[in-house]
Amino acid sequence: MTKKPKVFLFVPYLLWxxxxxxxxxxxxxxxxxxxxxxxxxxxxxxxxFTSGTYLSMTLSSFFYAFLITLVTLVISYPAAYLLTRxxxxxxxxxLLILPTWINVLLKAYAFIGIFSQSGSVNDFLAFIGxxxxxxxxxxxxxxxVATYIEIPFMLLPIYNAIEEIHPSYVSASRDLGxxxxxxxxxxxxxxxxxxxxxxxxxxxIPSLSLFMLTRLIAGNRVITLGTAIEQHxxxxxxxxxxxxxxxxxxxxxxxxMLLTGERKKGAAK
Amino acid sequence: xxxxxxxxxxxLYLVFVFLLLYAPxxxxxxxxxNAGGTMNSFTGFTWEHYQAVxxxxxLIRIALDTLKLALSSALAATxxxxxxxxxxxYVKKRRxxxxxxxxxxxxxxxxxxxxxxxxxxxFTMVGFQLGFTSVFLAHIxxxxxxxxxxVLPRLQEMNDSMVTxxxxxxxxxxxxxxxxxxxSITPGILAGYFMAFTYSLDDFAVTFFVTGGGFSTLSVExxxxxxxxxxxxxxxLSTILFLFALGLVVGYYFIQQGLEKNKRKRTAxxxxxxxxxxxxxx
Numbered sequence: 001m002t003k004k005p006k007v008f009l010f011v012p013y014l015l016w017x018x019x020x021x022x023x024x025x026x027x028x029x030x031x032x033x034x035x036x037x038x039x040x041x042x043x044x045x046x047x048x049f050t051s052g053t054y055l056s057m058t059l060s061s062f063f064y065a066f067l068i069t070l071v072t073l074v075i076s077y078p079a080a081y082l083l084t085r086x087x088x089x090x091x092x093x094x095l096l097i098l099p100t101w102i103n104v105l106l107k108a109y110a111f112i113g114i115f116s117q118s119g120s121v122n123d124f125l126a127f128i129g130x131x132x133x134x135x136x137x138x139x140x141x142x143x144x145v146a147t148y149i150e151i152p153f154m155l156l157p158i159y160n161a162i163e164e165i166h167p168s169y170v171s172a173s174r175d176l177g178x179x180x181x182x183x184x185x186x187x188x189x190x191x192x193x194x195x196x197x198x199x200x201x202x203x204x205i206p207s208l209s210l211f212m213l214t215r216l217i218a219g220n221r222v223i224t225l226g227t228a229i230e231q232h233x234x235x236x237x238x239x240x241x242x243x244x245x246x247x248x249x250x251x252x253x254x255x256x257m258l259l260t261g262e263r264k265k266g267a268a269k
Numbered sequence: 270x271x272x273x274x275x276x277x278x279x280x281l282y283l284v285f286v287f288l289l290l291y292a293p294x295x296x297x298x299x300x301x302x303n304a305g306g307t308m309n310s311f312t313g314f315t316w317e318h319y320q321a322v323x324x325x326x327x328l329i330r331i332a333l334d335t336l337k338l339a340l341s342s343a344l345a346a347t348x349x350x351x352x353x354x355x356x357x358x359y360v361k362k363r364r365x366x367x368x369x370x371x372x373x374x375x376x377x378x379x380x381x382x383x384x385x386x387x388x389x390x391x392f393t394m395v396g397f398q399l400g401f402t403s404v405f406l407a408h409i410x411x412x413x414x415x416x417x418x419x420v421l422p423r424l425q426e427m428n429d430s431m432v433t434x435x436x437x438x439x440x441x442x443x444x445x446x447x448x449x450x451x452x453s454i455t456p457g458i459l460a461g462y463f464m465a466f467t468y469s470l471d472d473f474a475v476t477f478f479v480t481g482g483g484f485s486t487l488s489v490e491x492x493x494x495x496x497x498x499x500x501x502x503x504x505x506l507s508t509i510l511f512l513f514a515l516g517l518v519v520g521y522y523f524i525q526q527g528l529e530k531n532k533r534k535r536t537a538x539x540x541x542x543x544x545x546x547x548x549x550x551x
Contacts, residue, residue, distance in 0.1 A: 007356075009355070010353065010355070012349045012353075013349050013352060013353030013356055014356075016353070017372055020376070020391075020410035021372055021410075022372070023391065024384075024387030024391050027387055027391055028383070031390050075286065075289075078282060079282065079286045082282060085279070086283070094522070096290060098514075098515070098518060101471075101514040101517070101518060102294060102511055103471055103488055103510065104471065105473055105491045106294075106491065106503075106510065107293055108495070109495045109499075109503055110294065110296050110507075111293060112495060112498075113296065113300065113309065114293060116308070118307075118309045119309050120309065148289070148290075151286075201378070208380065209381065209382045209383070211382060211474065212473060212474070212492055216496065225382075226382040226474075230382060230478075233386050233389060234477075234478070242386060246383055250379075257378065
């Protein structure tokens with residue numbers, strides 16, 4: 001009897017789970033079996049896997065996401081490691097994370113100015129004698145801006161993972177005669193891999209689906225899976241094909257989660 | 270010696286990353302004062318772009334709408350999510366609990382486009398008019414899981430014997446909830462509200478999908494303006510938003526700190542299991 005009010009308060013949450021989590025996922029799968037005229041068809045899936053356009057788009061989207069993840073990792077790992085050795089690390093971390101509170105669109109907008117034909121980067125290139133280049137609306141600018149936006153999302157999990165390593169491991173390693181580099185390679189790096197994994201998850205999956213950057217910064221020269229979905233849903237109104245790409249994106253997402261997730265069985269050994 | 274030198278290099282690298290992250294924001298703010306009207310050559314100082322922001326009634330209306338949306342959707346998400354977390358915490362079977370938690374996290378890991386597209390299908394199938402309500406519901410939907418994740422750890426930290434004691438002393442479950450459980454998870458609830466609020470403010474992709482055109486948020490508006498090119502009004506607006514975000518984070522930081530202190534003080538007095546603190550002279 002005494003439990004009743006609690007059960008009643010739990011109902012909205014369960015309703016949310018059903019209505020906004022589970023049903024939409026099924027709807028996107030369901031929608032992928034309909035063509036643009038609302039007829040049931042397997043054509044979308046067949047088209048996706050036979051047309052060169054979709055496959056090459058998927059591949060290039062993958063390639064860009066891979067590059068973005070790699071570059072953010074290379075920049076963030078040393079930064080996260082060095083941060084954990086600072087005195088006021090909490091404050092520094094807060095400062096480095098703060099830009100994530102600025103709207104992504106504003107950051108993208110800043111780069112429109114910075115990379116423009118007469119922007120600062122081009123001024124600098126002209127100054128050192130390279131001459132002005134087309135930077136905005138190129139693949140490179142897309143990579144740069146996407147990397148910039150994703151850095152904090154890589155930084156935070158790695159920092160947390162390194163912070164969680166008990167200092168006695170490091171002391172033990174040093175006491176046993178390991179050099180600083182050996183300690184890093186054999187103790188800190190392996191123990192921080194869980195953070196790297198969650199960082200990769202947090203960067204790779206959104207990188208596959210960035211769609212407004214491809215428009216604002218890459219000028220539609222780069223098409224990610226996200227751009228394709230957005231185009232099909234909001235421009236060509238071909239929801240079936242959009243959903244098919246959505247299903248592919250969900251499958252890729254699940255695969256990445258499985259690949260980068262904690263391997264419980266391995267850990268148990 | 271060696272140690273010291275490498276440490277300086279370390280600082281240099283951190284300063285580099287720091288500058289990298291802040292440079293675009295600084296750039297935006299700097300040119301918001303440019304009388305020249307472009308984002309490249311600074312010709313003179315002016316406040317006129319800020320004036321333009323405050324005279325732009327459409328922009329002000331959208332900003333207020335965005336704020337209203339964030340405040341209200343975060344409130345709804347916090348209420349549903351808090352009781353969701355309490356519910357999950359009291360689910361007895363570990364298996365069921367883990368399943369609920371993994372379903373909870375689906376929306377956190379799903380790309381925005383997927384959330385947007387699937388909710389668009391949902392709203393159209395039900396025959397829902399796209400506009401404020403659809404955006405409002407979508408924002409509640411993607412904010413709930415983060416609230417749950419913020420509240421759950423506080424529940425796990427809660428002293429369960431307090432609940433048992435309250436029950437033994439004859440408290441009904443409403444009293445247990447309002448006098449014991451809710452006060453002890455308040456920091457988690459506030460953190461959840463704050464996160465939900467910022468999620469809602471920051472969202473672009475989901476809103477872009479489920480807003481029919483009649484309703485716009487700042488992100489959507491900035492997107493459509495940025496597509497037309499540079500206008501320093503957006504720079505001025507982003508400076509204001511930056512200061513707002515800064516104030517929000519700093520304010521939140523102090524509120525959390527204050528709560529932690531309060532909580533420590535109170536537990537020291539009230540919690541009988543807290544021997545060490547109860548015994549120590551105050």
